[in-house]
Amino acid sequence: MFKLYFPVMALLFFVSCKSKNDKDALPPLKSYPVIILKTFDTVLHKDYAASIQAIQNVEIRARIGGYLDEVFVDEGKTVKKGQVLFQLSTAEYKAEVAKAEAAVLIAKAELKKEELEFKRVKILVEKKVVSTSELELSEAKIRAFEAKVKEALSVLNNAQIKLSYTTIKSPYDGVIDRLPMKKGALIAEGTLLTTLSDAHKVYTYFNVSEVEYLEYQKSIASKVQSPYNEVELILADGSLYKTKGRLQTMEAEINTQTGSLAFRAVFDNANLLLKHGSSGTVRLYKDVNHAMLVPQKSIVEIQDKNYVFVVDKNNKITMQNFVPGIRIDNFYTVKSGLKPTDKILYEGIQTAKDGEEIVPKLINYPIF
Numbered sequence: 001m002f003k004l005y006f007p008v009m010a011l012l013f014f015v016s017c018k019s020k021n022d023k024d025a026l027p028p029l030k031s032y033p034v035i036i037l038k039t040f041d042t043v044l045h046k047d048y049a050a051s052i053q054a055i056q057n058v059e060i061r062a063r064i065g066g067y068l069d070e071v072f073v074d075e076g077k078t079v080k081k082g083q084v085l086f087q088l089s090t091a092e093y094k095a096e097v098a099k100a101e102a103a104v105l106i107a108k109a110e111l112k113k114e115e116l117e118f119k120r121v122k123i124l125v126e127k128k129v130v131s132t133s134e135l136e137l138s139e140a141k142i143r144a145f146e147a148k149v150k151e152a153l154s155v156l157n158n159a160q161i162k163l164s165y166t167t168i169k170s171p172y173d174g175v176i177d178r179l180p181m182k183k184g185a186l187i188a189e190g191t192l193l194t195t196l197s198d199a200h201k202v203y204t205y206f207n208v209s210e211v212e213y214l215e216y217q218k219s220i221a222s223k224v225q226s227p228y229n230e231v232e233l234i235l236a237d238g239s240l241y242k243t244k245g246r247l248q249t250m251e252a253e254i255n256t257q258t259g260s261l262a263f264r265a266v267f268d269n270a271n272l273l274l275k276h277g278s279s280g281t282v283r284l285y286k287d288v289n290h291a292m293l294v295p296q297k298s299i300v301e302i303q304d305k306n307y308v309f310v311v312d313k314n315n316k317i318t319m320q321n322f323v324p325g326i327r328i329d330n331f332y333t334v335k336s337g338l339k340p341t342d343k344i345l346y347e348g349i350q351t352a353k354d355g356e357e358i359v360p361k362l363i364n365y366p367i368f
Contacts, residue, residue, distance in 0.1 A: 031359040033346045034311055035298075035366070037338060041289045042367065044328045047234070047281045048206035054276035055266075056172060056198035060085065062191045063165040066092070071183050079170045079196070086193055088166040097163050100156035107152040111145035118142055174198040175272065197276045202269045204233060204245065206282045207260035211326060213250070231265045234281040241280070243268050286328060292340060293331040294324070295366055300349050308338070309345040309352050311360050317345060319354045331367070 070087035073079055118138040124130045177195035181187055208216075233241040245267035254261045265282060267274065274280075300307040306324050309317040322337025338344075345352055346363060 029315075029357055029359045030348075030351075031361050032317075032348045032352065033363045034343050034360040035295075035346045035363060037292055037294070037334075037342045037344060038340050038365070039290045039292050041287075042291075043285055044288050044293075044331065044367075045283050045285045046328045047283050048208065050204040050206040050233070050265075050280050050282040052274055052276070052278045052280055053203045053205065054174075054197040054199035055201040055203060056174065057195065057276045058171065059195050060168065060193045062086075062088065062168070062187050062189060062193060064088065064093070064162055065188045065191075066166065066186075068181055068183055068185045068187055068193075071179065071181075073176050073179075073194075075176055075179050075194075077176050079174060079176060081170055081172045083170045084167060085170055085176070086168040088168070088187075090163060090166045093159065093163040093166055096159040097156065100152065100159040104149065104152040104156050107145065107149040111142065111149055114138065114141045114145050168193065170196060172196070172198055173200075199269050199272055199274060199276055202267050202274045202276075203248075204265045204267060204280065204282050205262050206265070207255075207258065207262050209326075210254055210259050210261065213254070213261045215326070230285040232283040232285075233265075233267055234283055236279055241267065241274070245282075288328070288333070292334040292338065293328070293367070294322070294334055294338070294344070295346060296327075296330045296332065298344055298346055298349065299324075299332065306332075309349060309354075310338075311343040311345065311358070314357070315360055316355060316357050317352055320344075 066088040069089050073085050121135050121138045125132055125135045174196040179194050181193055231245040235241055245265040248266045249264050251262040298308050305321055307319045307321050310320040311317050323335040325333035325335045
């Protein structure tokens with residue numbers, strides 16, 4: 001009996017020790033920050049990359065060839081409408097005008113001569129000295145010389161226009177860009193002389209999704225306030241432009257490749273801080289009423305579906321699918337699949353496992 005009892009006691013002791021050691025070997029539960037979903041009214045913003053363009057920006061090109069005699073402006077200077085910017089050589093164009101003027105005088109003299117001849121022939125016809133055919137021939141010559149006068153006047157007009165092209169003026173108030181051609185340069189027709197930019201107002205172009213476009217149009221159709229009640233501009237250095245802008249217009253077609261549509265906002269630029277071709281970020285603000293928002297960092301995307309880790313009453317996490325609405329900044333609105341008071345993981349979704357028991361650490365909602 002003693003021999004049998006001892007091995008049994010030893011076995012029970014071994015099993016007890018092993019169970020205790022296994023329990024001690026279990027890893028500690030992981031702690032994750034969690035938030036409780038809720039609905040609220042707030043104002044959120046969304047940022048869009050934007051390109052900035054002057055309200056007018058045109059290239060100033062030579063319409064004729066010649067030597068650049070004078071440059072009356074400098075790079076970066078402000079000019080007024082009608083101000084002379086460049087002067088091309090005029091000698092050959094003045095000569096063409098003089099030649100054309102002489103041709104006009106000759107044509108008019110020949111016409112005058114033929115008109116006198118017509119009067120003489122008419123008297124002879126009345127006296128029946130010559131036939132009426134002579135009078136008809138004289139009339140035809142008059143019409144021919146009248147045409148020559150018109151032709152000569154046209155040539156003169158073209159010569160005068162070319163001469164006027166030697167003086168290049170500003171088409172509107174603006175700022176001069178770089179001057180690639182210097183005084184004395186021989187330039188050809190179409191040569192770029194500078195670029196003139198009118199940036200007292202600027203356009204900012206940015207792309208919105210088709211869903212956002214439809215939302216914007218519905219708000220206009222229902223005659224309610226636009227969902228984007230403020231338009232701000234963040235500059236390249238991260239600073240906020242002090243003047244707010246307004247939405248003005250949009251493109252006529254949706255880009256089939258990106259599914260987006262370009263909007264245009266306009267900003268006043270009285271101090272000319274904003275330059276043509278610069279970049280920035282347009283920020284649109286939106287009133288959100290009774291909305292439930294899920295932070296982007298809490299969402300797991302799997303095969304075009306969106307999931308969050310929901311924490312149950314036993315502190316176990318389960319992946320829950322939901323349907324997102326629009327994206328606003330770093331949040332998605334919830335269309336369906338989640339409800340207020342649901343407790344979800346805020347961070348740590350990369351290491352969390354479905355069915356895992358955790359130690360939840362409740363934190364404040366991140367936008368408040």
